[in-house]
Amino acid sequence: MTTPTLLDTIDPEIVDSLAARSAEISSGASMSSGLTAALALGSIPVALAALSRDVYAQGTLPAGIKGVLDFALALEIFEDEFYKAVLGTSSSTGLNAAFAPVRALAAAVPGAVATLQQIQKHEAAHIATLLATGATNVFNLTATSFDFTGNRSAAGGGPFSEATTNLAFLLQVAQGVEDTGVRAYKGQAANLMPNPTILEAALRIHSVEARHAARIRRMRRAAAGAPPEVRYSGTVRGGERAAAGGTTLGTVNPTVVGQTFDKIYGAGAGSPSESNVIHAGVNVTALAGASFGAEAAQEAFDEPLSRADVVAIVQPFFIPTIS
Amino acid sequence: MATTDGVFFTRGDQLLHSTSRRSFLQVMGLGGAIVLMPSVFAACGDDGNGLTDPTDTQYALDLRTDVGILNYAYALEQLEAAYYTVALTSAGYAALSANEKEVISDLQKHEVIHREFLKQVLGSAAIPEINFNMTTVNNLTASRAVLLSTSQLLEDTGVSAYNGAGKYLTSAANLLVAGKIVSVEARHAAAIRDIRDGTNGRLFAGDDVVNAAGLDTKAEPETVLASVVSLNVVTSPLSIGTPANQSLRTPDQPAPAPT
Numbered sequence: 270m271t272t273p274t275l276l277d278t279i280d281p282e283i284v285d286s287l288a289a290r291s292a293e294i295s296s297g298a299s300m301s302s303g304l305t306a307a308l309a310l311g312s313i314p315v316a317l318a319a320l321s322r323d324v325y326a327q328g329t330l331p332a333g334i335k336g337v338l339d340f341a342l343a344l345e346i347f348e349d350e351f352y353k354a355v356l357g358t359s360s361s362t363g364l365n366a367a368f369a370p371v372r373a374l375a376a377a378v379p380g381a382v383a384t385l386q387q388i389q390k391h392e393a394a395h396i397a398t399l400l401a402t403g404a405t406n407v408f409n410l411t412a413t414s415f416d417f418t419g420n421r422s423a424a425g426g427g428p429f430s431e432a433t434t435n436l437a438f439l440l441q442v443a444q445g446v447e448d449t450g451v452r453a454y455k456g457q458a459a460n461l462m463p464n465p466t467i468l469e470a471a472l473r474i475h476s477v478e479a480r481h482a483a484r485i486r487r488m489r490r491a492a493a494g495a496p497p498e499v500r501y502s503g504t505v506r507g508g509e510r511a512a513a514g515g516t517t518l519g520t521v522n523p524t525v526v527g528q529t530f531d532k533i534y535g536a537g538a539g540s541p542s543e544s545n546v547i548h549a550g551v552n553v554t555a556l557a558g559a560s561f562g563a564e565a566a567q568e569a570f571d572e573p574l575s576r577a578d579v580v581a582i583v584q585p586f587f588i589p590t591i592s
Numbered sequence: 593m594a595t596t597d598g599v600f601f602t603r604g605d606q607l608l609h610s611t612s613r614r615s616f617l618q619v620m621g622l623g624g625a626i627v628l629m630p631s632v633f634a635a636c637g638d639d640g641n642g643l644t645d646p647t648d649t650q651y652a653l654d655l656r657t658d659v660g661i662l663n664y665a666y667a668l669e670q671l672e673a674a675y676y677t678v679a680l681t682s683a684g685y686a687a688l689s690a691n692e693k694e695v696i697s698d699l700q701k702h703e704v705i706h707r708e709f710l711k712q713v714l715g716s717a718a719i720p721e722i723n724f725n726m727t728t729v730n731n732l733t734a735s736r737a738v739l740l741s742t743s744q745l746l747e748d749t750g751v752s753a754y755n756g757a758g759k760y761l762t763s764a765a766n767l768l769v770a771g772k773i774v775s776v777e778a779r780h781a782a783a784i785r786d787i788r789d790g791t792n793g794r795l796f797a798g799d800d801v802v803n804a805a806g807l808d809t810k811a812e813p814e815t816v817l818a819s820v821v822s823l824n825v826v827t828s829p830l831s832i833g834t835p836a837n838q839s840l841r842t843p844d845q846p847a848p849a850p851t
Binding site for chain 1: 691692694695698699701702704705706707708709712713751754755756758759761764765767768769771772773774775776777778779780781782783786789790791792793794796797798802804805806807808809810840842
């Protein structure tokens with residue numbers, strides 16, 4: 270048996286990247302000062318490590334993939350900051366104070382705070398994973414980049430203000446946030462196909478978001494007076510605002526709240542509504558051996574959203590302009 | 593340095609034991625071979641074909657192609673659909689609350705729709721219908737507890753299978769179809785886990801299934817099929833005829849056994 274060399278133990282793709290970058294440098298491309306210093310010291314391992322960082326600093330991720338990761342990171346920061354505000358762990362004391370009333374209501378429901386903590390933990394982990402994969406916070410988002418009332422203002426006061434005082438309204442918003450995340454990742458998966466490792470990571474985040482959405486649906490259904498359209502199975506029935514189930518439109522601007530849920534669960538530019546029952550050209554309401562009607566057919570498949578559609582949904586909650 | 597280059601299973605339930613499961617994962621991680629001894633299938637009951645029957649090759653998945661990956665999904669959906677269909681008339685179902693029955697009833701419909709949808713998409717390229725060991729299926733639906741724990745394992749396994757197989761699909765349209773289904777499986781898994789969790793509020797996406805990087809369970813096809821075999825419910829000789837692109841393999845984090 271031959272003793273494996275150092276390079277044998279490194280992912281072949283990384284070695285290829287290193288070799289390509291090394292060739293660029295040999296043919297006159299500039300290199301980072303750390304790499305120059307390491308080579309001057311004659312240290313191969315240090316030079317290798319420096320070259321590795323140099324490769325990624327040069328942005329070896331194709332622009333298409335980098336763009337998806339950057340966009341995903343923006344959505345994850347949005348989700349993370351939203352749950353931190355709800356839990357009172359945001360670095361923004363103003364947001365923590367704003368959500369204090371609904372926080373007290375959540376504390377009275379067994380398991381609710383634990384669920385919000387578990388979800389926030391995952392969103393924070395997604396941020397770390399995306400950053401480690403090469404994503405950049407291109408919109409320079411911080412805790413104070415968001416207005417969760419949907420007014421794009423640090424002063425708040427937007428259509429979703431009731432999320433800070435009404436637990437049912439808050440959970441409906443959280444469900445919308447999670448379902449938007451599920452649809453957003455689903456819509457971007459194909460763009461990640463050139464990098465199977467990153468695609469797999471994105472798929473694994475995608476299904477976590479779906480678990481979150483399902484648990485929130487179950488919390489909503491368990492509340493008194495919840496309609497049966499909010500399924501205990503955590504699945505999405507119907508399209509547009511009806512798919513949110515028992516939507517409470519609030520008092521500040523019911524029209525905008527309703528329109529937002531229409532966008533979250535409806536059709537967009539090139540994206541089908543969640544009520545879609547035609548997949549790969551097959552109508553799944555009319556399958557031999559599976560005739561359960563439109564509702565079960567709608568629940569059995571989730572739908573993607575394009576990036577532009579997702580931006581249109583979430584932009585009111587981001588103070589800076591995103592794209 | 594590992595010296596093993598193969599691992600042998602003589603009984604399906606060996607996968608449930610940590611030692612054999614660990615060595616299995618170790619071997620698969622090294623690109624080794626898995627051999628399911630005939631007794632594994634024999635223990636599952638006779639499907640009337642036998643291992644040497646020529647029709648058995650129809651159950652051998654060619655995972656190099658999208659058709660093979662979709663057939664792999666079709667096999668898993670057949671299992672889920674068959675299980676929940678039996679569950680609807682089981683003692684375990686009768687013991688559920690109305691809210692819990694709604695979940696199992698929804699899941700049965702969704703999985704049957706997934707099965708029939710994939711069958712239609714695959715057309716003449718579909719693998720044959722899978723036969724099941726009804727004694728085992730009945731045992732796995734006999735009480736509320738076993739019905740829910742088996743449902744959790746099936747749904748988590750479904751999530752892990754789709755998450756691990758997506759990278760092998762070469763067509764964006766097929767990846768989208770898989771994506772439309774996997775998030776529904778994840779919703780199912782969360783719902784079943786939440787029922788079993790009571791009011792603790794964390795099991796729907798528990799630390800046993802979502803790792804510290806925030807990534808859900810994923811498993812390579814060999815691991816998933818071995819887990820299915822270990823349930824002792826499939827009597828048809830479902831196997832991997834040709835493995836998926838080995839260069840795309842990633843470390844397994846399979847669905848955990850419910851506790």
